[in-house]
Amino acid sequence: MTDNILHPAEVSTLYIVPTPIGNLGDITQRSIDILSSVDVIAAEDTRHTGKLLSHLGVQTKTFALHDHNEQQKAAYLIERLQNGESIALVSDAGTPLISDPGYHLVTQCRDAGVKVVPLPGACAVITALCASGLPSDRFSFEGFLPAKSKGRKDKLKDVEQMPHTTIFYESPHRITDSLKDMLEVLGPDREVVMARELTKTFETFKKLPLGELVEWVTADSNQQRGEMVLLVHGYRETTTEEMSPEVIRTLTAIAKELPLKKAAAITAELFSLKKNALYKWGLENLE
Known part of the structure; x- marks a missing residue:
């Protein structure tokens, strides 16, 4: 069930607001409503965010919050939140905190009992x-x-x-x-x-x-x-099916002249396979 009623920002609330990663049409209506109605927007780069806000017709003031000042400024923003203001946190693109600033602010908000509301949206x-x-x-x-x-x-x-x-x-x-x-x-x-x-x-x-x-x-x-x-792609063990006749002949021949562990390493390098899997196969079939 969807809620089509538009809600302005609530007092004393930090909103985590995703922004487009490329196509400006990917911003949600709820994100626009929140950005328009909060008291201030904490932005990773105020100039970058300013261009987005201008495109959206949002006139809310911005405050710089980035990797170099977040720990120092978090307490100041929490004080504003506790005094009844609402704040939106945005990064340059995508969802804040995902390889972007915001962790320290959100953590300190949680510790201080400040309400944190995440909005769904773009994430690369x-x-x-x-x-x-x-x-x-x-x-x-x-x-x-x-x-x-x-x-x-x-x-x-x-x-x-x-x-x-x-x-x-x-x-x-x-x-x-x-x-x-x-x-x-x-x-x-x-x-x-x-x-x-x-x-x-x-x-x-x-x-x-x-x-x-x-x-x-x-x-x-x-x-x-x-x-x-x-x-x-996740790691995949060399399977029996990958033990082609050529691989088997090579491993067998080298193992006659060298220890199995060394033979497995050489064969693995020749055929771009995993040496541990070849060594295991050799233990089971050659010795």
């Missing part, structure tokens, strides 16, 4: 997942990958054997380096979807094994522009 993670073609019954969102290669590889090693879909955000100036690090850690056969420029004119979904995806993105500078969501 869910938008990308539902159209990716990857398993969506269970997934983990890991935010942005670290800026430096070592940190990225360490993070990727942490999630390498997760059995469910893993999702990352990535920026245009790091996309090729991040994909190359993914290739090194996850291997060329791991299936990845790159969702780019979601809801915008040049929205793109590309689903390829990592080895092919790296080549595709590297060869086309247009695919290195805009904001990206990277969705990684």
Whole structure:
């Protein structure tokens, strides 16, 4: 049952208001009503939000709340809320707190007994997942990958054997380096979807094994522009069906000359398979 009655903002309430990730038509009517009726809008970037408010015809004043001042300004905003004002929290795009500021303010509001009301709306993670073609019954969102290669590889090693879909955000100036690090850690056969420029004119979904995806993105500078969501297929053990006659012959031959563990590692590298699975198969069939 839907409620078609429009409600203005309530006093002493913090509203979490999603904003469009690209297409301005994705803002909900309820979000517009709240943005129009709160006392102030706490925005990640007041200039960016100002453009959206101007488009919507909303004249509510804005207050800068970002990563660098949130912990210091949260107490001030809570005081205003406790004095009867209503505040809307927005980020530059999508749902606040999802790789965006807002955690400290919401946590302190909860601790102070201030009412927090979330509004549903745009979120790049869910938008990308539902159209990716990857398993969506269970997934983990890991935010942005670290800026430096070592940190990225360490993070990727942490999630390498997760059995469910893993999702990352990535920026245009790091996309090729991040994909190359993914290739090194996850291997060329791991299936990845790159969702780019979601809801915008040049929205793109590309689903390829990592080895092919790296080549595709590297060869086309247009695919290195805009904001990206990277969705990684969950880890799958090498199955008996993947033990082709060629794999078996290679593993068997190398195992005659080297210890099985070393033979499994070499064969795994040759065929882009998992060495542990090959080692297990060898224990059961060769010794």
